[in-house]
Amino acid sequence: MYSEIQRERADIGGLMARPEHREWNPELIKPKKLINPVKASRSHQELHRELLMNHRRGLSVDSKPELQRVMEQRRRNQLLKKKMEELEAKRLQCPLEQELRRRQQRLDQLENPPEKEEEHAPEFIRVRENLRRIATLTSEERSL
Template identity: 45%
Template sequence: MEGSTVKKSTADCSSDETVQPRRLNGSSVETPSYQNLHRELLLSHKRGLLLEEKPELKRVLEQRRLELHKEEEMARQRPSDLETELRKRQQKLQEYEQEEIRRRENQQKIPEFVRVKDNLKRTQTFEQ
């Protein structure tokens, strides 16, 4: 039986000889397509074409320019009927809120005994 295991191991060795060795990372022998890809990445990095590789200031400036451009386009376009109606409703709501704030401020300025007297008058008129 020992002889049979020795034969198997020699058979395994002969099959290992046909298998090519693995390349190590960073080896100088690289495929041409990988070299081209690496060269392209280096060039684009030097030019700053990759968005993630751009300095933060450049990214912020580009975003600001895009936002300004969008705002200018929106200003040029005539607002739709829906937008105008929404603006009207928003203005009415703001006016109502301001009026409510004014009313509360006026209520606070009135002395308490006057408010109590008004409340009593109202309750008396409702009871009659």
Template identity: 45%
Template sequence: MNSKRHILKESSVQRVQSDPQREENCSGDEVTHPRKLNGSSVDPPSYHNLHRELLLSHKRGLLLEEKPELKRVLEQRRLDLHKEEEMARQRPSDLETELRKRQQKLQEIRRRESQQKIPEFVRVKDNLRRTQTSEQ
């Protein structure tokens, strides 16, 4: 039924294009274009076929502009690893070394503060466990 409707609409569009009375009434400067009927089925079937083919190729990842997601992720990981290797080869700058020292000091201070907050009997108990395991 749907294909029958499509054929009927196409034939009506072709009739509008080849109507001889319209061609006589129009001046030579004016170009008449057939009116589109409501609905997208009026578009030539080649448009539908191209659109369908484009959607299918996109689903399969056959488009040249866009790589499949897996390839993009692997390529990004490879680039990240390459950047990390380059950073590791370079000697750290003075600013970076100073920042690392400060960070280590802050971590040490936080660790001491957290140990001071722990009650003394818990610390003694942990020390006893360490000495017992080291003796055995």
């Protein structure tokens, strides 16, 4: 590889030195390679250096401490068990519990009727209604 670079330099130097090759030659001007900003970053270089060192030592990159792996596995198992228990509870509800729950929902709906449309109306409409009521009250007071 070193000898190839020397040959290229010698060729370029020799061509440029000769007077007959002074005109522009596209082979002599080679475009420079653009720098990748990710690879140029210091953090990327440090991570790459660390990966190379680990590879040389024979350490696996993905290896985690045993305690951490065990704890993650335990958390996953607990979440799976919890989900399975919830599904079982939903599946195994007796018909009496289901009927009681439906009845309770109906009672709640009857006790708390849906809110009126006025409460969902924009504020300026509510203020306008209040002003009308006040205006009618003052006109009635004047007539008395």
